[in-house]
Amino acid sequence: MAVTAESLKELEKKQAWWWIAEKKRSRRLDYLRKAVWKKGAIGGLYPAGLIVDLERPVLQTEKARELESSADPYVIKFAKILAHVLDNKTIFITDHSQLVGYLGSTPNTITWDPSLASILNHEVINDPQCLPEPLDDSLRTIKDIVNYWAGKSDLDKILPYMDLDDSMKILSGAIGWGVPLARGGYSGKDYEYIMTGKRAFEDIIAELDRRIDDAYAKAHEPSASKEISNLYDKINNWEAMKITLEAGIRYAKRYARLARIIAENFETDPARREELLKIARTCEHVPAKPPRDLQESLQYDLFIQLFSRNEAIEGAWPARPDYYHGPYYEKDVNVDRVLTEEEALDLVGEFLIRAYEVSQYKPKWSREGLQGIEGTWVWTLGGVKPDGSDACNGMTIALLKAARLVRVSNPTFAFRWHPKVSDEVMRECFECIRQGLGYPSMRNDPVLVANAMHWHGHPIEEARTWVHQACMSPAPTTKHGFQPMRMANATANTAKIIEYVFTSGYDNIVNMQIGAETPPVETFKSYEEFFQAWVTQMKHVFSLVVRPVNRGRMLAPTLTPRPFLSAVSERSVESGLDVNDPSISRGNAWITAFTWVENIDSLAAVKKLVFDEKKYTLAELKEALANNWEGREEMRLDFVRNAPKWGNDDDYVDSIMLDCLREAAKFSRELKCPSGNSWPILPENVSGNIHYANVVGALPNGRRLGDALYDGGISPGPGLDKKGPTAVLNSCAKIDHITHGRAFLLNQRLSPTQMAGEKGYQLCKAYMKTWADLGIDHVQFNCVSDETLRAAQRDPEKYPELIVRVAGYSAHFVDISRKTQDNIIQRTVQGLA
Amino acid sequence: MPTCKECKKFFPLEEDPKKGDCVQRVVDPRQAFYQAKPVEADRNAASCPSFEKR
Numbered sequence A: 001m002a003v004t005a006e007s008l009k010e011l012e013k014k015q016a017w018w019w020i021a022e023k024k025r026s027r028r029l030d031y032l033r034k035a036v037w038k039k040g041a042i043g044g045l046y047p048a049g050l051i052v053d054l055e056r057p058v059l060q061t062e063k064a065r066e067l068e069s070s071a072d073p074y075v076i077k078f079a080k081i082l083a084h085v086l087d088n089k090t091i092f093i094t095d096h097s098q099l100v101g102y103l104g105s106t107p108n109t110i111t112w113d114p115s116l117a118s119i120l121n122h123e124v125i126n127d128p129q130c131l132p133e134p135l136d137d138s139l140r141t142i143k144d145i146v147n148y149w150a151g152k153s154d155l156d157k158i159l160p161y162m163d164l165d166d167s168m169k170i171l172s173g174a175i176g177w178g179v180p181l182a183r184g185g186y187s188g189k190d191y192e193y194i195m196t197g198k199r200a201f202e203d204i205i206a207e208l209d210r211r212i213d214d215a216y217a218k219a220h221e222p223s224a225s226k227e228i229s230n231l232y233d234k235i236n237n238w239e240a241m242k243i244t245l246e247a248g249i250r251y252a253k254r255y256a257r258l259a260r261i262i263a264e265n266f267e268t269d270p271a272r273r274e275e276l277l278k279i280a281r282t283c284e285h286v287p288a289k290p291p292r293d294l295q296e297s298l299q300y301d302l303f304i305q306l307f308s309r310n311e312a313i314e315g316a317w318p319a320r321p322d323y324y325h326g327p328y329y330e331k332d333v334n335v336d337r338v339l340t341e342e343e344a345l346d347l348v349g350e351f352l353i354r355a356y357e358v359s360q361y362k363p364k365w366s367r368e369g370l371q372g373i374e375g376t377w378v379w380t381l382g383g384v385k386p387d388g389s390d391a392c393n394g395m396t397i398a399l400l401k402a403a404r405l406v407r408v409s410n411p412t413f414a415f416r417w418h419p420k421v422s423d424e425v426m427r428e429c430f431e432c433i434r435q436g437l438g439y440p441s442m443r444n445d446p447v448l449v450a451n452a453m454h455w456h457g458h459p460i461e462e463a464r465t466w467v468h469q470a471c472m473s474p475a476p477t478t479k480h481g482f483q484p485m486r487m488a489n490a491t492a493n494t495a496k497i498i499e500y501v502f503t504s505g506y507d508n509i510v511n512m513q514i515g516a517e518t519p520p521v522e523t524f525k526s527y528e529e530f531f532q533a534w535v536t537q538m539k540h541v542f543s544l545v546v547r548p549v550n551r552g553r554m555l556a557p558t559l560t561p562r563p564f565l566s567a568v569s570e571r572s573v574e575s576g577l578d579v580n581d582p583s584i585s586r587g588n589a590w591i592t593a594f595t596w597v598e599n600i601d602s603l604a605a606v607k608k609l610v611f612d613e614k615k616y617t618l619a620e621l622k623e624a625l626a627n628n629w630e631g632r633e634e635m636r637l638d639f640v641r642n643a644p645k646w647g648n649d650d651d652y653v654d655s656i657m658l659d660c661l662r663e664a665a666k667f668s669r670e671l672k673c674p675s676g677n678s679w680p681i682l683p684e685n686v687s688g689n690i691h692y693a694n695v696v697g698a699l700p701n702g703r704r705l706g707d708a709l710y711d712g713g714i715s716p717g718p719g720l721d722k723k724g725p726t727a728v729l730n731s732c733a734k735i736d737h738i739t740h741g742r743a744f745l746l747n748q749r750l751s752p753t754q755m756a757g758e759k760g761y762q763l764c765k766a767y768m769k770t771w772a773d774l775g776i777d778h779v780q781f782n783c784v785s786d787e788t789l790r791a792a793q794r795d796p797e798k799y800p801e802l803i804v805r806v807a808g809y810s811a812h813f814v815d816i817s818r819k820t821q822d823n824i825i826q827r828t829v830q831g832l833a
Numbered sequence B: 001m002p003t004c005k006e007c008k009k010f011f012p013l014e015e016d017p018k019k020g021d022c023v024q025r026v027v028d029p030r031q032a033f034y035q036a037k038p039v040e041a042d043r044n045a046a047s048c049p050s051f052e053k054r
């Protein structure tokens, strides 16, 4: 079909946004978008055609063997291994691309770091479909690698120093997920140090040299002290940082050389030759020196992200691309006019694609929990500058436009809404939502800035730099405010709290005593007593997920250092301490509370049907739950239908939400991170509501073992919000979004028909105004009709690019499990009045 | 015995001609690209299926 205004209108009427994108984008973007190998796992398995890259683990292992007899301290050896990988890995430049760099040796590879955890290595060797052919050769190589790293990997080294009891409970998979590894989780970055154009790698190397020289001189003065002893460690850390930065510069120069070789020996098209020479000039300049234009700025950022992922397995991508690349966009497009808007869109769109293709081999629990994507790469847009003025710029709009053209499911955006955002920018956000991307999610900036100050004491100027450290949690990008690692296992499957009240803490799914040994539930005489048991279980569960993370963080600087991340962090360059050293961090920890709202609806059901109406006894309910409601369907339906449910502006149940949050918030202040700061909770799910369906037993809200759990952090249960969107907002607004927790995820579904045209925008704007006025910190939308979703279930091959918002992330609808698909369809479509 | 330096795909480093890159064109099911892998000039190329005499 030729691209005419009529044909586009026709497609728009059908809401076939993915075909519209294909027709509207440039030939380059179309090629690059179709060229990318999708990496997100489907049903826990990587898509066909992907292979585990063995080049990197072979390089790591050969260098580690070579260094075994060297006298270098561990941090230097680690840096040298990283440098060896960057110096020797295969690199490639895709046709039509302008940005370069990938973790693996070919575009269809998933990289594997064998130095992280033996349990991960065993998953690789048992992988059913991604091992390269010939299989016998691969297995021989993998076996050698797995054997070498046994006992030497990070987790193997850390576990003996952890509390065995806590570790076993975490590893049971019932209560939380993840492992307390400082090289496996969500790494914040000190963007204010590295991305503001004031310095780049050569400047930092010069600074490191100065510090090493000074320290060396001081260490050899006629004196002796603890400080002098500490200098030896600092010198090692600085040396290691320097090794990684120098390797990064060499790595970029390898791309420059390849681009020149292609231009001078193979390329016949003069325009492409010129592009290749521009790539060469770019990679000769960055990351050694600060960027001078948009292409260099994007390339510089991409290199930093890739180096960091060469050093650690990063499940998130905290970023603020409009803020940090915006000045280069403005200069190139509006001041110097060396790029047209379309040319800039090509670069921005490709930047999204380069991020989309990044992949690291992850454990199965993580792949199942993050269906269809590689990690929670939620990029932050909008917001304010440190002085409080609007931070939106031309790059904000370019990113929102590019997202609609390339329609990747990862990264997604979250938009920091504030009262000064222009109508032009809001319309661009709305277009993305209306076109079914599921992003940007909307964040209430004034509320979240205040929240960052309340919970972690970030000064206002620092709080205003915040980015999403993963799906939801704000973290500053400043010297002391950024958090270098948030370990995934500070994630609690909180539906277990209410479950354990009925089992006195015994977990019948994994057959272990995990919760607190509270008295038998049938002995509670009042709702207050029952609720106190819930509080006890809550404290027990939260402590359990937090302690190993604290311990892992304390051990990190010596056992699992991060010299590259340290090298791009002002506090480490200045102090000579590893970036994970808690003494140089203000602390920005949070507990992700999966499956939270089940607690509220369950407590309300018990209060009403057991204590108020006395229709059932706790003993009866305990037995019904133990039997998964079998033979008690009528009773179960009573608990579903006749107990009040969260999200209907009903104070009976909404006050229970507040009681639970107040108790959790109080306890958050008692839980301390190694930097001495608090551990507030953050209710949300990724697709934990599906992952945990078979891990959480029957609950008093009428849920059976195996049923999907609720999808949001404070979203009502699917289909249980009967009173419309205002009632949902009113319930959510009863929560204090500053003091009750770190953030609260709210999913909403909107009707695409209602969102059409100017009227749709005005409706959405009015909804957003109510949302903002009520002080709610988050909301995200699915705007795809049931009809389209059901059609995609029937004919998935016709809807390969259909995107939906799952939880804190978006995914292609066809890449998520049937259960998750059904769960999204079940969510109530809110008609806006 | 043929070596990499006799191969069309070998591009020596200016600063150290004993080392270089093996640069090849690859077309996979989704995309086409050029790849470079560090190799030694004197590496035995006898068993390399991609060897092309200069």
Ligand code: SF4
Pocket: B003, B004, B005, B007, B008, B009, B010, B021, B022, B023, B039, B043, B045, B048, B049, B050, B051, B052
């Ligand atoms: S193709 Fe083979 S022989 Fe030629 S440079 Fe590459 S590795 Fe050496």
